[in-house]
Amino acid sequence: MPANFIFETSAQLDIQKIRADFPLLATQVYGKPLVYLDNAATTQKPELVLRAIQDYYTQYNSNVHRGVHYLSQVATTAYEDARTKVAAFINAKHTHEVIFTRGTTDGINLVANCFGRKFLKAGDSILISAIEHHSNIVPWQMICEERGATLKVIPVNEKGELILEELDELLDDTVKLVAVTYISNTLGTINPVKEIITRAHQQDIPVLVDAAQAAPHLPLDVQELDVDFLAFSSHKMYGPTGIGALYGKEAWLNQLPPYQGGGDMIKSVSFKKTTYNELPFKFEAGTPSIAEGIAFGAAIDYLQILGIPNIQEAESQLYAYAVDALQTIDELRFIGEAKHRAASISFLVGDAHPFDVGEILDKQGIAVRTGHHCTEPIMQYFNIPGTVRASIAIYNTTEEIDKLVAGIKKAVTLLS
Incomplete structure (x- = not known):
C-alpha cells in the first residue's frame, strides 16, 4: 500500500538534517566527500522518494x-x-x-x-x-x-x-x-x-x-x-x-x-x-x-514539508554567499550577471578551458557541469566555447561553497 505521511513545516530549515535525507550525499569521490553542485542537471533523491x-x-x-x-x-x-x-x-x-x-x-x-x-x-x-x-x-x-x-x-x-x-x-x-x-x-x-x-x-x-x-x-x-x-x-x-x-x-x-x-x-x-x-x-x-x-x-x-518559501530564502542566502566567495578569485569571471538570478552560476577561469577546470574540480570530489549546457546560442552570443556551471540545491552548504572556491584556486595554480 502507498504510505501515508504527515508533515510539519518549519520556517527554519536544518540543512544538515535535510542532507541526511539524501543517501547519495554521503558518497566519497576519489577519497574525498562528494560536493554535489550539478543540481541544474539533476538533483539527488531523498529517502521519501526512493521508498515510494x-x-x-x-x-x-x-x-x-x-x-x-x-x-x-x-x-x-x-x-x-x-x-x-x-x-x-x-x-x-x-x-x-x-x-x-x-x-x-x-x-x-x-x-x-x-x-x-x-x-x-x-x-x-x-x-x-x-x-x-x-x-x-x-x-x-x-x-x-x-x-x-x-x-x-x-x-x-x-x-x-x-x-x-x-x-x-x-x-x-x-x-x-x-x-x-x-x-x-x-x-x-x-x-x-x-x-x-x-x-x-x-x-x-x-x-x-x-x-x-x-x-x-x-x-x-x-x-x-x-x-x-x-x-x-x-x-x-x-x-x-x-x-x-x-x-x-x-x-x-x-x-x-x-x-x-x-x-x-x-x-x-x-x-x-x-x-x-x-x-x-x-x-x-x-x-x-x-x-x-x-x-x-x-x-x-x-x-x-520544507516549504518553497523557506527553500527560496535559504537558497537565496547561499547563492549570495557563493557569488561573494567566487568574486575573491581574481582569475574568475562570471558569464551572466543579471540583477535577478537563482540556482545556477556560470563562470570561466582565466584562459582555461571549462573542461580542464571541471576535471580538476572532479578530482577534488566537486561535481560541476562544463560545456554549453544545451544553450549553444547564448554561448555564441558571448563568443565562448562553454562555461563551468555550479548549481545549488537546498542541501548545499557554505562549507561546500568554500571547497568550490578552494578547488578553483587550485585549478588556477595548476593551469597557470
Whole structure:
C-alpha cells in the first residue's frame, strides 16, 4: 500500500538534517566527500522518494486505470493522487489540466506539435528568447519548418537579461505563441515571465513557460501568472527521471489534437473512427511511468514539508554567499550577471578551458557541469566555447561553497 505521511513545516530549515535525507550525499569521490553542485542537471533523491518507488514495486505493482482488481485500484489511486499533488503545487484550477509527460522536453514537444498542427500556418511565427535551452528552441524550429512559419527571438544583453524594450515590436500579428524559460539553466537569470505573459495576452497571444529550473526554487502559481502552458520535470525537483508535467489551461487543451495514439487516450475505437478520451488522458497514450509518477508525488510532498518559501530564502542566502566567495578569485569571471538570478552560476577561469577546470574540480570530489549546457546560442552570443556551471540545491552548504572556491584556486595554480 502507498504510505501515508504527515508533515510539519518549519520556517527554519536544518540543512544538515535535510542532507541526511539524501543517501547519495554521503558518497566519497576519489577519497574525498562528494560536493554535489550539478543540481541544474539533476538533483539527488531523498529517502521519501526512493521508498515510494520501492513500495510500488514491492507492495502494489499493477497497471493503472483499466483494472478492476485490487492492486490496479490501489496503483491507480496512488498515481492519480500524484497528479492531484502536482496540480496543488502549481495551483492549477483543475486537476485534469495536468498532463503527465516524460519531462519538460516532452511537454514542450507536445505543445509544439499539437499547437503547431492546429494553429500554425505559413507566414506565422513563434517568439522565444535568446537564453532558451535547446528543448525550447529545436521543437519550435521543427514545427516552424514543417508549417512554413518562422522563429523570432527576444534579444539579450551582456548581463544575461532579456531586452524587453523590443518585446512590443516583436509581438506583431504573425506571432501565434510565446515560449520562454522562467530561469535560465545556464545564466541563472530569472525572467520577468509575469510581465511577458501580460504583454503577450494584450495581443491575445498565448504563452508557454519552461519552468524546469524554477519548480524546485520558486513558488509556481499558474493562475496568478495567468500562463497558458507550463512544463517542468520531476528529476530537477528531487524526484525520479522519466516523468514530468505539462500544465495547460483547460480551454487550450480542449482545442489541441492528441499528441500520440494508443491505449488510454481513447473512448472508443473502430476501423472507421476513433473517439478520443477526456482530459487529461487524451494526451497520455499507453502505459505511463507509474512508479515514477507516484514518486514524483512523493517529491512534491518533500518540497511541501520544507516549504518553497523557506527553500527560496535559504537558497537565496547561499547563492549570495557563493557569488561573494567566487568574486575573491581574481582569475574568475562570471558569464551572466543579471540583477535577478537563482540556482545556477556560470563562470570561466582565466584562459582555461571549462573542461580542464571541471576535471580538476572532479578530482577534488566537486561535481560541476562544463560545456554549453544545451544553450549553444547564448554561448555564441558571448563568443565562448562553454562555461563551468555550479548549481545549488537546498542541501548545499557554505562549507561546500568554500571547497568550490578552494578547488578553483587550485585549478588556477595548476593551469597557470
